[in-house]
Amino acid sequence: GAATDQNVLDGCYIGLDATGGATLANHQNGVLVRDGAYLNFVRSSVIAGNSANGVLCGAGSNFVNVLSCRIGTNAAGSVAMPNGGVTTDLGGVRIEGSEHHYLASNLISGQAGAGQFGVGLFNGASNNTLVANLIGVDAGGVAPLPNLLGVRIDGACNVNTLDRNTISGNLTHGVYLAGDDNVLIANLIGTSSDGLIDAGNGGSGIYVSGDGNVVGGLRAASRGNRIAGNAIWGVEAHDYSDGTPHTVTLEG
Numbered sequence: 460g461a462a463t464d465q466n467v468l469d470g471c472y473i474g475l476d477a478t479g480g481a482t483l484a485n486h487q488n489g490v491l492v493r494d495g496a497y498l499n500f501v502r503s504s505v506i507a508g509n510s511a512n513g514v515l516c517g518a519g520s521n522f523v524n525v526l527s528c529r530i531g532t533n534a535a536g537s538v539a540m541p542n543g544g545v546t547t548d549l550g551g552v553r554i555e556g557s558e559h560h561y562l563a564s565n566l567i568s569g570q571a572g573a574g575q576f577g578v579g580l581f582n583g584a585s586n587n588t589l590v591a592n593l594i595g596v597d598a599g600g601v602a603p604l605p606n607l608l609g610v611r612i613d614g615a616c617n618v619n620t621l622d623r624n625t626i627s628g629n630l631t632h633g634v635y636l637a638g639d640d641n642v643l644i645a646n647l648i649g650t651s652s653d654g655l656i657d658a659g660n661g662g663s664g665i666y667v668s669g670d671g672n673v674v675g676g677l678r679a680a681s682r683g684n685r686i687a688g689n690a691i692w693g694v695e696a697h698d699y700s701d702g703t704p705h706t707v708t709l710e711g
Contacts, residue, residue, distance in 0.1 A: 477536025482508030486674025493517030531569035536598025539569030600652025603628030659688030
């Protein structure tokens with residue numbers, strides 16, 4: 460809550476036993492940050508097997524940093540141990556109506572239940588950044604360890620950035636993008652983390668239903684996405700329900 464600032468959660472097993480190989484669930488979220496909490500850190504932890512989300516950044520929280528964690532897997536990053544059980548609309552990390560969160564160098568996989576996702580942004584979650592995460596593959600970045608959906612951005616969630624992530628091996632779309640003015644740069648979507656091996660998503664690489672989104676390098680070739688090996692389209696863009704087209708920029 461308010462004035463809960465600058466705390467560090469480091470090196471923990473949350474929802475697992477001491478071996479990191481068997482679940483011992485908490486009956487709600489593994490980590491919950493909300494109601495005015497500011498500039499908190501979750502790092503180098505394994506968060507799996509919990510009954511709700513692995514990490515929930517709720518309304519009123521800002522600047523939560525989730526760094527170098529394994530979420531939805533065992534400690535080795537090789538076996539799925541999902542959060543959320545069989546409940547829909549839960550996942551590895553859920554950001555709800557809050558801003559300026561930073562997710563970097565995490566493994567977020569194994570969330571394959573009905574309606575689940577690796578990372579989900581909802582209800583106005585904006586100005587958040589995902590950098591260099593593995594989403595839908597194992598810790599080696601090659602073998603699929605799928606989420607049902609890799610990254611879900613839904614519900615007036617705008618101006619978020621996905622940068623240098625590997626989003627592959629998921630059962631449906633790699634990225635479902637229903638917000639506006641979001642940017643995807645230098646991601647690998649449908650390949651291994653070295654970009655050489657087919658690890659396609661089971662739907663489209665990116666499904667776009669929003670305005671002003673940019674998929675690509677903003678005229679810098681090194682910032683282009685590699686989108687390959689996916690079961691349907693590389694990038695699938697849809698109109699509004701009245702037939703008015705969305706504006707999507709593809710570069711690089």
